[in-house]
Amino acid sequence: MQTDRVLIIHTGGTIGMLPTEQGLAPAAGFEQLLRQRLAERLDTLPAFDLLELDPLIDSAELSPRQWNSIAAPVIERYGDYAGFIVLHGTDTLAYTASALSFMLQGLAKPVILTGSQIPLAERRSDADSNLLGALELAVRPEINEVCIYFNGRLLRGNRSVKMDASALSAFESPNLAPLGEVGIAISLRTDLMLAPGKPSFSSPEFDPAAVAVIRLFPGISATLIQAVLSQPGLGGVILQSYGVGNAPTSDAALMETLESAIAQGTTVVNLTQCSRGAVAGDTYATGAALSRIGVISGADLTLEAAFAKLHWLLAKKLSAAEVAMQMRQPLCGEKQAS
Numbered sequence: 169m170q171t172d173r174v175l176i177i178h179t180g181g182t183i184g185m186l187p188t189e190q191g192l193a194p195a196a197g198f199e200q201l202l203r204q205r206l207a208e209r210l211d212t213l214p215a216f217d218l219l220e221l222d223p224l225i226d227s228a229e230l231s232p233r234q235w236n237s238i239a240a241p242v243i244e245r246y247g248d249y250a251g252f253i254v255l256h257g258t259d260t261l262a263y264t265a266s267a268l269s270f271m272l273q274g275l276a277k278p279v280i281l282t283g284s285q286i287p288l289a290e291r292r293s294d295a296d297s298n299l300l301g302a303l304e305l306a307v308r309p310e311i312n313e314v315c316i317y318f319n320g321r322l323l324r325g326n327r328s329v330k331m332d333a334s335a336l337s338a339f340e341s342p343n344l345a346p347l348g349e350v351g352i353a354i355s356l357r358t359d360l361m362l363a364p365g366k367p368s369f370s371s372p373e374f375d376p377a378a379v380a381v382i383r384l385f386p387g388i389s390a391t392l393i394q395a396v397l398s399q400p401g402l403g404g405v406i407l408q409s410y411g412v413g414n415a416p417t418s419d420a421a422l423m424e425t426l427e428s429a430i431a432q433g434t435t436v437v438n439l440t441q442c443s444r445g446a447v448a449g450d451t452y453a454t455g456a457a458l459s460r461i462g463v464i465s466g467a468d469l470t471l472e473a474a475f476a477k478l479h480w481l482l483a484k485k486l487s488a489a490e491v492a493m494q495m496r497q498p499l500c501g502e503k504q505a506s
């Protein structure tokens with residue numbers, strides 16, 4: 169096997185969808201369409217093989233269990249390719265990018281996730297440029313991490329979120345500058361990128377019930393929080409609090425509910441509901457009270473990265489103390505060092 173080739177792992181998503189009576193849905197025959205579409209340029213592009221997950225899915229159907237199937241070809245064929253592209257629906261792409269970043273630590277080659285807002289089969293589609301850019305980036309030796317390439321920008325996977333439901337510029341990494349821009353030239357921020365590592369891959373079996381997200385809203389009750397915490401199999405909760413990490417901590421029942429779940433070994437991570445910025449620990453009494461009962465600050469983690477990281481740590485069957493310690497530390501560029 170030549171090592172200047174790229175492996176494209178097609179998981180589904182709009183990029184390969186065709187219209188049906190029920191709306192856009194994943195369709196067979198993507199590779200043929202892709203090769204036809206790129207026909208005139210194939211000689212100038214990195215050679216690639218394409219592998220399709222079975223079944224192809226709309227990424228809204230994704231469960232953490234599928235992260236293992238998406239990581240598997242990268243793990244099994246790591247030595248055979250210069251880089252990897254994962255074609256994925258945009259809806260949960262940032263979750264998968266985050267999960268892959270924890271599962272594929274120590275990369276020394278690129279893993280680039282992309283997709284499109286308009287199917288490749290349509291005359292006017294963002295799929296062509298996203299694919300062409302991803303192919304060029306997937307052979308760049310400077311990239312040693314899981315990234316998202318979308319609409320001209322290369323973003324760190326575990327820092328990215330889908331910000332726009334309909335614009336072609338769907339992704340942003342609110343707390344980290346883009347790692348690269350593809351314009352007339354390709355410019356890469358090597359100063360921000362992870363250094364090449366030694367593969368330390370781990371693909372533990374995920375339990376979809378292990379992590380839940382609770383978004384605070386004015387008037388949220390201890391009963392509602394308790395209902396979530398009572399889910400069988402739950403090991404961790406992400407609490408999306410207000411601003412720099414504030415919650416209605418004068419609600420004694422709510423605080424008791426959280427405190428007793430933590431005492432029983434549930435990991436609770438505090439994240440901000442704001443699209444940008446970080447939980448700043450103890451600025452306000454309403455935030456400091458959460459820290460006192462053992463809620464862990466997620467600092468500037470995205471929801472997607474916190475969710476995937478918590479899943480990954482719990483799937484590895486670590487103790488609550490170990491999960492808490494690793495949640496606080498940056499493992500692969502997902503958060504600021506605290």
Ligand code: ASP
Binds near residue numbers: 182256257258260284
């Ligand atoms: N629903 C689609 C998906 O996530 C949306 C997209 O790909 O843009 O699979």
